[in-house]
Amino acid sequence: MTHPTVAQLIGRSHRLGADPRNTNYAGGNTSAKGTDIDPVTGEPVELMWVKGSGGDLGTLTEQGLAVLRLDRLRALTAVYPGPEREDEMVAALDYTLHGRGGATPSIDTAMHGLVDAAHVDHLHPDSGIALATAADGAELTAKIFGDRVAWIPWRRPGFQLGLDIAEIRTQNPRAIGAILGGHGITAWGDTSEEAEAHSLTIIETVRRFIESHGRPAPFGNPMPNYAPLPSRERHAKAAALAPFIRGLASTDRVQVGHFTDDPAVLEFLAHEQHPRLAALGTSCPDHFLRTKVKPLVLDLPAHADIEDCRVRLAELHEAYRADYRAYYQRHATPESPAMRGADPAIVLIPGVGMFSYGKDKQTARVAGEFYLNAINVMRGAEAISRYQPIDEAEKFRIEYWVLEEAKLARMPAPKPLATRIALVTGAASGIGKAIAHRLAAEGACVVVADLDGDKAGAVAAEIGSSDVAIGIGADVTDENQVRAAVDACVLAFGGIDIVVNNAGLSLSRSLLETTVADWDLQHDVMARGSFLVAKAAARALIDQRLGGDILYIASKNSVVAGPNNIAYSAAKADQAHQVRLLAAELGEHGIKVNGINPDGVVRGSGIFAGGWGAQRAAVYGVEESELGAFYAQRTLLKREVLPEHIANAAFALCTNDFSHTTGLHVPVDAGVAAAFLR
Structure with a gap:
């Protein structure tokens, strides 16, 4: 029987995860604390249920929750060796699990467990990340929320971030949450309803602020030659380019693709600031882990000839790969995982739309959805300030995090026809x-x-x-x-x-x-x-x-x-x-x-069911129902x-x-x- 606290948590997660304005696919996590009976001692024990690594809020099930003992989780503060050895704390979480522990705890587990609140939400809403990536995000947060929402400068997810948020909760009882610089939001409450309400309040308040105070043209002046092509022409050009672009994106390993001509993508590409913003890359860790640090952008107008586009895309792809290798070499250490590939995950074609790539269709589609989130973030940040994502070195630390590598290693082996x-x-x-x-x-x-x-x-x-x-x-x-x-x-x-x-x-x-x-x-x-x-x-x-x-x-x-x-x-x-x-x-x-x-393929055959079976049965002088057996008997193996x-x-x-x-x-x-x- 599902624990009442777990039922509340799953319901809240589904509601928050169902609206893309609140968080992206598989992004963010939610938690709830409560008491259950320890089956060994028969005594009550304080537990925390939190969304496990890799799950999705919108489709979360009880099996997708990690279950931890709060006394042991909080005791980790006494052995925390400091930010320099942050990664060791993830392995330490295994010693805090209750029973089998459920799903694998995520890197954000400390954020939930150390905060003195019964219910905690960590989300990646477009509006929240727009504020989190604004150049003067700290000042804007204070202007919008006063002391009700705190600002936390960028810090890589982990135990120290959990300590930082816990300190805010302790020092400012009026606070309902925090803006995490370059990342997203966290909110809390004494009840599940209160935590959800606080999350939605932060998201909606920032959204309304951007709408009412933002510049009307955050992407700059329109570029007429880059305006969207008519729908039929747009799709025809996309279809003509798709195989060629997929071949480029599959130089290191074969990828499956996804195409979208969402109006937000077309609008972004039709305005003068899109090259500058695209080059800055995405910010939220969930974004660039799926989209890479930046996309490949075709620098030709919408009506450019197909062959001209292919020639230029090949040139840009070669430059992209060289740039990505240089990025890796600038920041890699002897302990870094090997480079996973230098091909782009996102390719933007002015007037046409966006191609995104991944190991399967879902991964490719989600990568595209994340870049659409990134466009919305850029729009919001540029409307109220200036888009300023986390710096390149921090992006590399996330992309080539040993913990991310461990998550990839847990993925099942691909099937024989994967990517085909x-x-x-x-x-x-x-x-x-x-x-x-x-x-x-x-x-x-x-x-x-x-x-x-x-x-x-x-x-x-x-x-x-x-x-x-x-x-x-x-x-x-x-x-x-x-x-x-x-x-x-x-x-x-x-x-x-x-x-x-x-x-x-x-x-x-x-x-x-x-x-x-x-x-x-x-x-x-x-x-x-x-x-x-x-x-x-x-x-x-x-x-x-x-x-x-x-x-x-x-x-x-x-x-x-x-x-x-x-x-x-x-x-x-x-x-x-x-x-x-x-x-x-x-x-x-x-x-x-x-x-x-x-x-002699009779059973299940559309041809035979359409009259061919009766005709052939008549030719051979057998009942139609016996035709399969008749064919089998004339074979060497006597098999239908x-x-x-x-x-x-x-x-x-x-x-x-x-x-x-x-x-x-x-x-x-x-x-x-x-x-x-x-």
Whole structure:
């Protein structure tokens, strides 16, 4: 049964975390103190429940709380060796845990435990950080709040910061909280309701002050040549640049991307002060840990030609990497973790928007959200003062903190297809659906494309959130729709790595019964459709310079002649030869092209359910319900082939185990001797 104090804490956390004006994703922490019974002694014991490391307030659960004994936590003050040995106190927190202790305590635990208040909130609101990064933040805090809210100059999170805040609470009983220079806010209360009210009071009071006292144009004068492009043109340019930029951002390690053209981003880039402010970088530790200390900003106007943008981005990327290496070398010590990579996490394109990058879609999206927070912070600080983030040396100490390195080391190992982005056609049912599910299960981001967009969306929802899969409607016979499908893929996830040409249909008819319309329909979907998809995707794959995989779901019928399916088999033979042709042509770009030849996939197949099954059953003189068993008995292994078996082969061909294989057709037919490749 949940402790009443814990229930209050979780409710408060959810309310605060649900509003992005209060704190950013996974940012800040909340705590509550109370009494429970020690199961060993049977006596009451004072405890503190606090959000653990890496959790998110908006989705916090009881399992995400660290549970500590207050007597032992407060006793650490007697052994605290001072700021020079701050990091040792994090390990010491393990000795204060109650029982198993719940989640891993965060670096902010002391801030909560040492303050003499039953409930404490530490948050990263845009308005609060704007005040915290204002050049005269201390004076403004006194002007706005008097003695109700204290100012604490920048100090790296840890035990000493907890002592500083505790001292403020002791020396000034009227204070309801503090502005933490360069960082955020902390508030407290004797009840959960009071702490929440104090947090919201600080946030709203600063927000209203900025609105009423701030300069009307904090980002300076508008730059007409940098104004936002019209929506359609903006998205087209973003899609054209996305694969190229992802390739740059993946120089050290492959990244997944996110794109946004939020009005705040476009406004920032359309005003004269954006180069200066962007170069200053972000300030709040949560911000630059995800966005790096500063973004890469394209210094060309909105209407600049695509090729000119690519050339300039490549130059700026090289300069960015050199600058980042110099930053690392200026501040690294022999004890510092190795440099994690010199590529930008944020790329800003005037008139177009922002690309952000990370090890998965969620990380990339959150990085973009954090930079949007940073833009809001810059706007607020420049409106009431001058934006002045913490200095570079302090940023480095946070970014390459040994404790941050330990947090990264606790992350689970990536799945085999992590960072890879797949587009699967005909994926609303059967083989395509099974492939989409399997690729996502192995770590890929997946675009589920199908003629029926609603069904594609339903399959994507089965797979997971939009950070994992999206569904789109696309007719592969229509060049414009195919181009739009690839654009949707690169805008959703930053690029494309795996293309599965699976869309297909079949009509079982003899030569004399096959009409020209029958022939054209099957060739349009499978031969023409595969060509259009491969062509559109290849442009993006080549732009990325990251290699990639194109898979064709062909058929045993591309090799073996059978009765009453001339149009289907001829179209499949066309697909099979496309594999060979494209393997020969795209190999120089590191792009592998392989095929899979299934046979007899009845259960779960959209083609068989659409009438093909009944037609083939009639050809072979068996009941439709027995068709799968019939196909199994004519194989060497006597096994029925299911969509999942084709998905297994698709996954395998996209792994490093097949890094040197291209132009191959893999039979997944349980053994059909006549289909053996020669």
